[in-house]
Amino acid sequence: MIDEPAIRTRDLAKRYDSTVALAGLTMTIPRGAVFGFLGPNGAGKTTAVKLLLGLARPTSGEAEVLGVPIGDRASRRRVGYLPELFRYQPWLTAREVLALHCELAGIDRAAWPREIADALATVGLAERGATRVGTFSKGMQQRLGLGVALLGDPELVLLDEPTSALDPVGRHDVREITRALRDRGVTVFLNSHLLAEVEQVCDRVAIVDRGRVIADGTLEELLRGETVRVRVTDLSADGRAAIARFGDVAEEGGWLTVRGIDAPAVPDLVAALVRAGGRVHAVETAHESLEDRFLRLLGGAS
Amino acid sequence: MTPTLVIARLTVQELLRRRLFLVLVALTLVVMALVTWGFARLPTLGDGGRELGRTEVVAVASQLLILVGFMFSFTLAFSAVFAGAPSLSGDVESGTALAILARPISRAEFVLGKWLGIVATILVYALPTTALQLLLVDVVVSYVPPRPLEFVAFVAAEAVVILTLALALSTRLAGMVGGVVALVLWGVGWIGGIVGGVGLAFDNPTVTHVGTATRLILPTDGMWRGAVWALEPAAILETMRQAGRAAAANPFFAPDPPPAPYLAWTAGWVAVVLGAAIWSFSRREI
Numbered sequence: 001m002i003d004e005p006a007i008r009t010r011d012l013a014k015r016y017d018s019t020v021a022l023a024g025l026t027m028t029i030p031r032g033a034v035f036g037f038l039g040p041n042g043a044g045k046t047t048a049v050k051l052l053l054g055l056a057r058p059t060s061g062e063a064e065v066l067g068v069p070i071g072d073r074a075s076r077r078r079v080g081y082l083p084e085l086f087r088y089q090p091w092l093t094a095r096e097v098l099a100l101h102c103e104l105a106g107i108d109r110a111a112w113p114r115e116i117a118d119a120l121a122t123v124g125l126a127e128r129g130a131t132r133v134g135t136f137s138k139g140m141q142q143r144l145g146l147g148v149a150l151l152g153d154p155e156l157v158l159l160d161e162p163t164s165a166l167d168p169v170g171r172h173d174v175r176e177i178t179r180a181l182r183d184r185g186v187t188v189f190l191n192s193h194l195l196a197e198v199e200q201v202c203d204r205v206a207i208v209d210r211g212r213v214i215a216d217g218t219l220e221e222l223l224r225g226e227t228v229r230v231r232v233t234d235l236s237a238d239g240r241a242a243i244a245r246f247g248d249v250a251e252e253g254g255w256l257t258v259r260g261i262d263a264p265a266v267p268d269l270v271a272a273l274v275r276a277g278g279r280v281h282a283v284e285t286a287h288e289s290l291e292d293r294f295l296r297l298l299g300g301a302s
Numbered sequence: 303m304t305p306t307l308v309i310a311r312l313t314v315q316e317l318l319r320r321r322l323f324l325v326l327v328a329l330t331l332v333v334m335a336l337v338t339w340g341f342a343r344l345p346t347l348g349d350g351g352r353e354l355g356r357t358e359v360v361a362v363a364s365q366l367l368i369l370v371g372f373m374f375s376f377t378l379a380f381s382a383v384f385a386g387a388p389s390l391s392g393d394v395e396s397g398t399a400l401a402i403l404a405r406p407i408s409r410a411e412f413v414l415g416k417w418l419g420i421v422a423t424i425l426v427y428a429l430p431t432t433a434l435q436l437l438l439v440d441v442v443v444s445y446v447p448p449r450p451l452e453f454v455a456f457v458a459a460e461a462v463v464i465l466t467l468a469l470a471l472s473t474r475l476a477g478m479v480g481g482v483v484a485l486v487l488w489g490v491g492w493i494g495g496i497v498g499g500v501g502l503a504f505d506n507p508t509v510t511h512v513g514t515a516t517r518l519i520l521p522t523d524g525m526w527r528g529a530v531w532a533l534e535p536a537a538i539l540e541t542m543r544q545a546g547r548a549a550a551a552n553p554f555f556a557p558d559p560p561p562a563p564y565l566a567w568t569a570g571w572v573a574v575v576l577g578a579a580i581w582s583f584s585r586r587e588i
Contacts, residue, residue: 050587050588053403053404054403054404055400055403055404055587055588056587056588057585057587073406073407073408074406076404076405076406077406079404081400081401081404083397083400083401083404085397085400086397086401087396087397087398087400087401088398088401089312089316089398091315091316091319091320092315100308100312101401101405103303103308104305104308104402104405104406104407105405105406106406145401148401
């Protein structure tokens with residue numbers, strides 16, 4: 001069983017009447033990976049998570065979580081989940097919410113006190129265990145939800161927009177918690193539209209838009225290539241056409257931007273510009289950020 | 303503890319910790335105090351301050367107690383609807399269901415747990431308050447209805463029937479909508495019972511069948527008639543029986559207990575509607 005990937009989906013699709021929420025998702029997430037599922041609002045990220053947890057039923061396709069088909073309760077046995085809509089029983093205290101989830105997760109009762117104390121400490125609520133959840137701020141509720149997701153040594157943790165209500169300190173804490181989970185070999189599935197967050201913690205990324213995965217791979221694979229900005233004048237139209245082979249070219253205010261160029265090819269680009277009669281005033285190179293790549297992909301998809 | 307019992311315990315905890323239950327208990331105590339005071343005044347209510355005789359006191363007390371019992375069954379049915387109608391839909395709408403149902407628990411266990419929890423809370427409310435009210439009436443006018451246990455059982459059964467309906471509606475409808483639908487149906491069931499009685503009184507089979515049909519479709523009024531029967535003293539039953547069919551139209555009178563097949567029907571009805579609720583919620587997207 002341990003050789004099974006954490007998540008495997010095949011053509012997993014979900015339609016609500018005429019709306020396509022997820023169009024044929026096929027992916028394999030190996031165990032131990034921190035996987036970023038990226039996309040704009042309404043791309044189908046939350047739908048994918050709900051399908052994986054059996055909260056919604058796929059229109060077609062199939063999937064396994066920890067080697068067990070989705071919908072089967074055994075697939076949820078070793079899974080922690082922080083929903084995007086995080087709400088916990090307001091009439092319970094934080095400790096009672098955690099105890100409830102310990103019980104539902106089938107954790108040995110003798111381990112509850114330690115599990116609960118660990119979860120509260122990890123998410124920074126150690127002092128608030130006896131406080132009713134109804135009095136919590138949104139940020140505290142999200143921290144509690146994160147604590148709930150960490151109970152009982154899960155093998156897979158699904159975090160749906162885990163920092164949406166958190167301040168910068170909270171966001172930092174979530175990154176630390178995610179890294180600690182990775183160090184313990186736990187697979188983390190992180191849904192987010194916050195690119196910087198994903199870029200800092202994820203090993204693998206899939207970018208989803210309008211229910212489809214439009215790019216996926218490791219961060220290195222996705223962000224391969226540089227972005228070069230060149231200030232050039234007197235460039236002929238032919239010259240501009242000649243540099244298209246180096247990457248995606250855009251022009252704005254006397255600057256040419258070439259994205260996706262291989263680093264060793266930058267001098268060749270400059271030479272090509274000069275050969276075409278261009279007068280080069282400045283050359284700047286930069287790694288493409290995930291945000292640039294993301295926007296470029298979404299732009300290309302529209 | 304099995305997941306079903308965990309959810310049942312959580313549901314009881316929710317109902318007891320929310321204000322609704324406390325308000326209900328407080329108001330019930332106030333009403334019980336007023337009712338008891340009224341009963342204590344009964345023997346002095348004769349013409350010109352004459353003390354009523356024992357037979358008169360029993361006759362009036364028994365009928366008054368039926369009206370109090372109706373108020374009580376009404377409150378219990380309403381509370382059951384208020385507890386049942388938002389229970390599933392509220393959890394789905396607020397998002398609390400997401401984290402719970404992502405655990406290894408089936409939808410059937412979740413729905414059953416909710417149902418058990420609300421039934422337990424209804425009993426926790428109904429048993430002590432009914433017992434206390436009957437005891438207080440006994441203390442002030444020395445009157446105990448003939449079948450107090452059956453009365454409580456029928457009133458609780460009526461609440462369980464309407465709760466099960468409200469819970470089933472709550473698998474698909476928002477709390478407010480489901481609650482209104484359940485209460486309207488409860489009212490229709492009550493009127494349907496009266497219509498059936500009128501049909502019996504005027505020997506009109508068609509109208510009688512309307513009453514029978516409503517009692518089969520929603521057995522709340524049938525259970526209420528059982529509760530009434532449990533409160534009628536033998537002397538009154540005898541008198542009213544002599545009145546023949548004409549008494550049948552009175553919604554606060556029942557000459558006989560519901561027959562055993564009808565009780566079985568009611569139990570089956572609860573099982574089927576609960577099964578439908580599980581089926582419906584299992585197909586609901588959270």
